[in-house]
Amino acid sequence: MRRSYKGIRFRLGLAKILFIALVAIVGGRAVHLQIWQGESFKRLGERQHLKEWIVLPKRGAVFDRAGEPLALSLESQSVYARPRRIQDAEAMSRSLAQILSLDLNEVRQKLRAAKPFVWIKRQVSPAEADRTQALNLKGVGMFYEPNRYYPQGQLAGQVIGFVNRDSVGLEGLELQYNDYIRGETGSALIERDALGRRVLVQGVEGLQIPPGGDIHLTLDSSIQHLAEKELEATITKYRAKAGVAIVVEPFTGEVLALANFPSFNPNNFSQETAQQRRNRAVADGFEPGSTFKTVLAAAALEEGVVGKEDLFYCEMGKYAYAGKIIHDTHPYGWLPFSKILQVSSNIGFTKVAEKLKKERYFKYIEKFGFGQMTGIDLPGEAPGLLRKAETWSAVDLATHAFGQGISTTPMQLAMAYAAVANGGFLMKPYVVRRVLSSKGEVLAENQPHVVRRVISEKTARMLASMLTEVTNAGGTGTMASVEGFDVAGKTGTAQKADLAHGGYAARKRVGSFVGFVPADDPRLVVLVLVDEPEVNVYGGVVAAPVFRNIARGALRHLAIAPQKPDALPSLVAREGIPIRPPPKKENNGAFDAGSDSVPDFVGLSLREAVEKARSLNVKVQMHGNGYVIKQAPAAGGRWNEEGVLVLNLEG
Numbered sequence: 001m002r003r004s005y006k007g008i009r010f011r012l013g014l015a016k017i018l019f020i021a022l023v024a025i026v027g028g029r030a031v032h033l034q035i036w037q038g039e040s041f042k043r044l045g046e047r048q049h050l051k052e053w054i055v056l057p058k059r060g061a062v063f064d065r066a067g068e069p070l071a072l073s074l075e076s077q078s079v080y081a082r083p084r085r086i087q088d089a090e091a092m093s094r095s096l097a098q099i100l101s102l103d104l105n106e107v108r109q110k111l112r113a114a115k116p117f118v119w120i121k122r123q124v125s126p127a128e129a130d131r132t133q134a135l136n137l138k139g140v141g142m143f144y145e146p147n148r149y150y151p152q153g154q155l156a157g158q159v160i161g162f163v164n165r166d167s168v169g170l171e172g173l174e175l176q177y178n179d180y181i182r183g184e185t186g187s188a189l190i191e192r193d194a195l196g197r198r199v200l201v202q203g204v205e206g207l208q209i210p211p212g213g214d215i216h217l218t219l220d221s222s223i224q225h226l227a228e229k230e231l232e233a234t235i236t237k238y239r240a241k242a243g244v245a246i247v248v249e250p251f252t253g254e255v256l257a258l259a260n261f262p263s264f265n266p267n268n269f270s271q272e273t274a275q276q277r278r279n280r281a282v283a284d285g286f287e288p289g290s291t292f293k294t295v296l297a298a299a300a301l302e303e304g305v306v307g308k309e310d311l312f313y314c315e316m317g318k319y320a321y322a323g324k325i326i327h328d329t330h331p332y333g334w335l336p337f338s339k340i341l342q343v344s345s346n347i348g349f350t351k352v353a354e355k356l357k358k359e360r361y362f363k364y365i366e367k368f369g370f371g372q373m374t375g376i377d378l379p380g381e382a383p384g385l386l387r388k389a390e391t392w393s394a395v396d397l398a399t400h401a402f403g404q405g406i407s408t409t410p411m412q413l414a415m416a417y418a419a420v421a422n423g424g425f426l427m428k429p430y431v432v433r434r435v436l437s438s439k440g441e442v443l444a445e446n447q448p449h450v451v452r453r454v455i456s457e458k459t460a461r462m463l464a465s466m467l468t469e470v471t472n473a474g475g476t477g478t479m480a481s482v483e484g485f486d487v488a489g490k491t492g493t494a495q496k497a498d499l500a501h502g503g504y505a506a507r508k509r510v511g512s513f514v515g516f517v518p519a520d521d522p523r524l525v526v527l528v529l530v531d532e533p534e535v536n537v538y539g540g541v542v543a544a545p546v547f548r549n550i551a552r553g554a555l556r557h558l559a560i561a562p563q564k565p566d567a568l569p570s571l572v573a574r575e576g577i578p579i580r581p582p583p584k585k586e587n588n589g590a591f592d593a594g595s596d597s598v599p600d601f602v603g604l605s606l607r608e609a610v611e612k613a614r615s616l617n618v619k620v621q622m623h624g625n626g627y628v629i630k631q632a633p634a635a636g637g638r639w640n641e642e643g644v645l646v647l648n649l650e651g
Helices: 002-036 038-049 089-100 104-111 126-135 172-176 221-237 266-271 289-303 337-343 346-356 358-367 394-401 410-421 457-470 544-557 565-570 606-616
Strands: 050-055 069-081 118-124 140-149 169-171 186-192 198-202 214-217 242-248 255-261 311-313 318-321 324-327 334-336 425-427 432-436 442-445 450-453 488-497 504-517 524-531 619-624 627-632 644-650
Touching: 069 126, 089 104, 089 118, 089 126, 104 118, 118 126, 118 140, 126 140, 169 172, 221 242, 221 255, 221 524, 221 544, 242 410, 242 544, 255 544, 289 337, 289 346, 289 358, 289 394, 289 410, 289 457, 289 488, 289 504, 311 337, 311 346, 318 346, 318 394, 324 346, 324 394, 334 337, 337 346, 337 457, 346 358, 346 394, 358 394, 410 425, 410 457, 410 488, 410 504, 410 524, 457 488, 457 504, 488 544, 504 544, 524 544, 606 619, 606 627, 606 644
Parallel strands: 619 644
Antiparallel strands: 050 186, 069 118, 069 140, 186 198, 214 432, 242 255, 242 524, 311 334, 318 324, 425 450, 432 442, 488 504, 504 524, 627 644
């Protein structure tokens, strides 16, 4: 009995010890979990029940050069539902389908889904939002989302581009400058149930998210509208496939207008085709035809292989060369070089190319920027197509002389003519002046940038004079003439390659005109391209009038005084005030280097230096980019015999 009692006491003592040990272990574990790992498990629990909701920022706006809005971010409401909180799904489906103009079966399916959260309709109209809220439906709510709006519709659609529902730029400037204008994303917390499913968004209403930067463009909405209107009219009239119009400031590279047809409305981008959205001005290559003769003329004059009055025999319209027959549209005999350009003789330019040789010609084609991208701040730019000179056959030299066998983008060609207009400098084009933060800080900025000098000022001025004859009586571009102004430019009519069968298509042509105005003080370079016109194919007929109408309207809009007083009655400025020509000086407007001291240019930006030189009628030679660090002659000094101011820029 005593043994039995002792055994029981032993077992009870052992059990007590084991119990105390177990309690100690559990307690120790609990202390470890609560004290040492408590924060870690708390965070884990939150991660299981709470999830970060990324909230999109307000995207920056896009303005033209005068501050007119071209793209804005507005807040629109989206309708969502929590199906598990809905009691009468059928009745609610009918109400929402009617108010939101949705398919009844689609709404019914969403409200009966085994999900804690569903979108009913994103970015509803204000009227739809008000009517939905008025119903006060349990389980249905509203959520604010950014909505991109383009107030000018299709105006500059290919330039501006568009964004997706998540406010990410997909095309155009919306894509190119997305990192600057999208802004910084914010976040709120989403409550989740035990299964990890989204239940409720918390903390969205009070979020303060920094908006994106605003883009300020070089585009002028008035000129852009004019270019688009005139381009569409001629495309329709001549039943053409497509077209491009570009307006550029030759001394800065600022793009004032960039029009494409077909056009598209970025407000409805999902309903538009890829061809409508395509920015042909920078993305498409074409054979330039006779507009390219200006490049050969510049090279030949610069190299001194021809003079303005040198005579060439044009073979009365037919010339056997390298096993091929080269034709002119009209039979010509002996013509001076200036006349060859005026009447656009293919034979004459073939003979000029023979004198220049392919190696030197190729060098200037490259110097003018062909075969390489211009660097414009738009996505999708193409470099064109330029084969190395060593691959050219004898006939290639002839075809390249009149702009066949080479591919260029409209923007490349416009900037080449800008180089002739501004005295020989190839400029980098741009469409964005600056990007500003909501606090006014400069996030990005473009300044006039000289890529390189292509030809001398002397050659540029001589060529400008020759191009002026193209638009005068006897030239191919008379329909480009503008009342009160001398116009320098060139027509082009190029065959299109037959991609299916090789060679050139029998009936497909590209008609074009490129020029600048006023010819002796260029303010505008205008390019017009009409792709595959059916009624008439010649650039002098289909493109030259568009140039005239765009140039005439832009000159009036910018209040640029005509050179010829007899045109004054028909020209009126924007404000309705008749334009008066500037008073004539005895030296015909040139800066009087004999009596005036040298003005100070040091510290000015390239843009400011150009504008000051123009206002003072000072002849300048510029080297470098950025700001003027040195000038010769020095400010306040005496002019040299040439009366030319040399500016060196850096930075």
